[in-house]
Amino acid sequence: MAQAPDAPLTASAASTPGRLAVRLRGIGKAYRVKDGEKRVLDGVDLDIRPGEFVALLGPSGTGKTTLLRLLAGLESADTGTVLVPSRRTIVYQEPRLVPTMRVLPNVTLGQRRGAATREAGRTALAEVGLAEHERSWPATLSGGEAQRTALARALVRQPELLLLDEPFAALDALTRLHMQDLVGDLYARHRPAVLLVTHDVDEAVRLADRVAVLRDGVFAVDVRVDLPRPRRTDAPAFIALRRALLAELGVHADEPAAPPAAPAPSRPAEEAS
Template sequence: MTSSTSVPATAVRVRGLRRVFGARSVLDGLELDLRRGEFLALLGASGSGKTTLLRILGALDGADGGEALVPEARTIVFQEPRLIPSKKVLANVTVGLPRGAATRATGLRALAEVGLERHADAWPATLSGGEAQRVALARALVREPELLLLDEPFAALDALTRLRMQDLVGELRRIHRPAVLLVTHDVDEAVRLADRVAVLRDGRLVTDEPVTVPRPRDPGDPAFVALRRRLLADLGVHAPGEAATSTPGPAPASPEGASA
C-alpha cells in the first residue's frame, strides 16, 4: 500500500515492503525512513530492487505487502529526460500545470535555476544530453516536490557533464530542500552527494549509514576513501587499494526495469 503522510519530520516511511515477480522476492520486508530535506543515495547490483522501490514510492508500481508512506507532492527524474518532442522547452517544463502568465513565470524561473532560461523557446531536439536532463530537473522542481526521486539521472552523460549535473542537483537540493532518493550504480557519486548511503541486497538494506565526509567532498579524503571501500565491499566488489572507484555498470534488464 502507498499513501501520503503528514508527519512533519518524515518524508518517507517504509515498513515491511514486499514486491514479488514470479517466484522471486525483489523486495522482501524492506524498512526505510527518509527525513524531509535529507538526501539518500541507494546502491545495489542490477536486479537488486532499487528501481522497483523508486517506482513504488513514485506510485508507478504497487507493492505486494507492507506499507509505504510518502508525500503527495513527489516527482521523478529518470535516466532519459523523457521530453515531449512536439513541445518547446518551456512547455515541457510546465506540462500538466494550469496555463497562464503565473505558470509561465514559474517555468522561466525554474529554467533560470538550471541555467537554461535562454532556451525556453528551443525544441528538445536541439538540446545536448546535459541540457535535456536539466530541463527534466526544472520540470520536476517546478512542481515544488517534497520528495524528489532520481533514477540514475546522470548515467547517460559524459564524465564532465555528469560532475556538473551532480553539482547542480546538490545546489538545487540546498535551495528547495526536498527529500531526495537517488538510485545509482556509482559509489563515488553516492558519497559525493548524499547525507546517507544505503546498499540494497536480497530485497533488504544491508548498509545504511550517514556520510560524515566534510563538504565539498574530495575523493582523495581518507574518510571518503574508507567509506568507498566499505560500500564496495558491501556490494561484493573487492579491489586492491583504490583501483575500484565505482560499482560495475548496469547489467541486462531485470524484472524491475531497464536499470536496477
Template sequence: MSVAVHIRGLRRVFGTRAVLDGLDLDIERGEFVALLGASGTGKTTLLRILGALDRPDSGTVLVPEARTIVFQEPRLVPSKRALGNVLVGLPRGAASRERGQRALAEVGLTEHANAWPHTLSGGEAQRVGLARALVREPELLLLDEPFAALDALTRLRMQDLVGDLVSTHRPAVLLVTHDVDEAVRLADRVAVLRDGTLITDETVGARHPRDPADPALTALRRRLLTDLGVRLPEEPGGAPEPDGVRQPTEGAMR
C-alpha cells in the first residue's frame, strides 16, 4: 500500500493554545483509522485541515486531491431532492445522473431518489450525505462523528453500511468519534489524541465482522478508555478500585 495521508509536525494554534502541537500521522490507501479524544482536543480541527476547511500554522500535510467529508449533520440542500443532493457540484448530464443513482442504490435509497430532504428520516438523510461523498470516488473519506445524532439501532446499521462501502471503494478513511466501541468495531487502527499529539496508535488485528466479546477487543477497549482518562475497575482477580469507581456504561464515551 502507498501513503494517502502524510502528516509531520502539524501545529495549529488558536490564541495562545496549541490545539495540535507537533502531530505526526500516516494513513495508507485503503486503511481505516479512527481518532478518539475528549472534546476540545483537536480532532475536528485535524479533520478540517485534511479537508481544506482550515489551515495549519506549521508542519507538513500531504493529502489526496480527491477527498470528501461527511459531517454529523447531513447538510442537505432543502430545495433539492435526494438525487439532486447527491449530484451537488457535479457536471450536469446523463453520466452524472447515472453515477448518482448508483450511489443511492449502494446506500439502499433507490426508491427515495425523488424524495425531499424534509421527508427523510435521520438515517436516510445521512445515507444521502454518504452517497454524495462516495459518488465523487474519493481517495480520502473524512467522517466527522457521522452517526452521533442517530438512535442506537440506526447507528449500528449505519456503521455496518459504512464498513461495507469502505471495503468496496477502498478509500483511506479518518473517522473522528467519541465512541470507543464504534472505533474498535470499524477501524483498522485506533488513535487517541491528547494535548495536541497522538498518545496511542494501535492496530486492531481482529477480522470483520468482529465479535465484541473477543478478549483481544475487550482488552483494547480497556486500554483506549484508560488513555482517554476513564477510570476502570480492575479485571476479576485484580486489586479493587477505590469506592465509588464503576465500569463505564456502553455510552460513556459517546
C-alpha cells in the first residue's frame, strides 16, 4: 500500500515467497581503519524478486556501495550468505568506456565475437537512442551519451540482475531526468531485477518498486512504492513518501535537501558479468 501522508515509515523484512533473484542472509562486512575496524554491514537480510526494482538510500559511508559490490562479486562478505544470478552487470557513476575503442566495440566488450554479437550491440544502442553513434569515439560523446553507452553495454549481456551505482550523479539536472526516464523504459521492457544505489530520494521514489534505507549497518526502512507509473513528483502520495524518507535520512520536511557532496573516485574494478 502507498504510505499515508505523514505516516512514519517502519522497517520491514523483505520476505518473498517463491523464486528470488537475490537472497542475502546475515551479511556482515567490516574494513580495517586506523583505530581498528569499521563495520558497514551488520547482519543484513535482503530479498529481491525477479523483475523487481529496489532503490537503496542512506548517508555516505553506510555501506550502500559495499552491498552492491557484494552482489556483483567484487567483494566478499565476512559473514552470511549471498545468492545471486550468474548473469549480472553494473552501471557505474562513470561510464568506464575504453577510449581507444569505438562505441559498438565498447558495448560488446567481453562478449563472443561475431555477427550475432554485433547485431545485439546495435539493437542495444538503438534502445538507448544511439543507433547513429556505433562508430563514434568515446571522447566525442556527451556525458549523457556516454552513460547511455554504458547502459547499452549492460543490456547486451541480458542480465537477470542489473546493479546501478549512482549512474546519474555526474550528469546535469535535465540530462539526469532524461536518463531516469530511459532507465524506467528499459526496465519496463526487459524486466531484470534491479538494485539502484542513489542519494536522490526523488529518483528512488520515481523509479523503484521498493525503497530501502541503510543505516548503522542494517535496513532501517524497506517500504513498497505503490504509486502508478509514470510517477508525478507533485502528486500528494509522492510528496508524502518523499517527506517520510527524507525524515529517515535526517532531513526535516520544511528544509530543502542539501545537494550531495562530490563523490570520491571509485576504486578500480572490472564490470561483473
